[in-house]
Amino acid sequence: MILVLGDSLSAEYGLKRGEGWVPLLEKRLAQQKVAATVVNASISGDTSSGGRARFAPLLAQHKPSLVVLELGANDALRGLPLTDTENNLMQITKAAQAAGAKVLIVGIQVPPNYGGDYTRRFEAVFSKVAEATKSGLVPFLLKGVADAPDALSLFQADRIHPTAAAQPRLLDNVWPELRKLLPKQ
Structure with missing residues (x-):
């Protein structure tokens, strides 16, 4: 059983039911x-x-x-302390592992207007938690979307949430690391 614990990027915000990367994951499995x-x-x-x-x-x-585990983007948008984000992700990961689950941490990046120092420290949170807990890591869920030449067409009008057309790219970012953590068939 795979449990996805995330925010709007995984909850199909602004999409029709079944269009998000998580339902696409079910189909790929x-x-x-x-x-x-x-x-x-x-x-x-x-x-x-x-x-x-x-x-x-x-x-x-x-x-x-x-x-x-796909959380942290809203922490950054709200300006919450990075130490809190790191601690929360660490505690979730350790609880999952204590219960016998493997963990895949899905990272996100913040826009450059947050400043170089904050941006680097925020991105490092995900790799720090993954390394400390020996978990899998997807460094950037929106790779190939936020940094694509046609990025504007891949986001909804709010320019935060990816469109249905972008969801296969999100799954393609998650899949290689997730596949490594699946039980051998």
């Missing part, structure tokens, strides 16, 4: 004949502290073998 159920516990607007508060009951209810 079926195509690859991987027997795995996916539970998407992502909530638009969620922060790492919100995810941490919700995680224990989700862990108890679903007993995942793999947790995909």
Whole structure:
């Protein structure tokens, strides 16, 4: 069982049900004949502290073998302390591992207007947690979307949330690292 704990980037914000990268993951798993159920516990607007508060009951209810952790973007948008984000992601990861689950940490980047120092420190949070916990890491969920020549066409009008057309790219960013953490068939 794969549990996705994320924010609007994983919760299909502004998309029709079934268009997001998480439902596309379910389809890819079926195509690859991987027997795995996916539970998407992502909530638009969620922060790492919100995810941490919700995680224990989700862990108890679903007993995942793999947790995909995609949180932190809203922490940055709200200017929350990076030490809090790092600590929350670390605690979620350790709880998942203590319950026997592998963890894939999905990173995000902030726009350059946050300043070079903050941008570098924010990006480092994800790799620090992954390294400290020996978890998998997707450095940048929006690679090939936010940095694409046609980036504007890949975002909704708010310029924050990717369109349905961008969702396969998000899945392609997650898939290589997720595949490494799947049980051998």
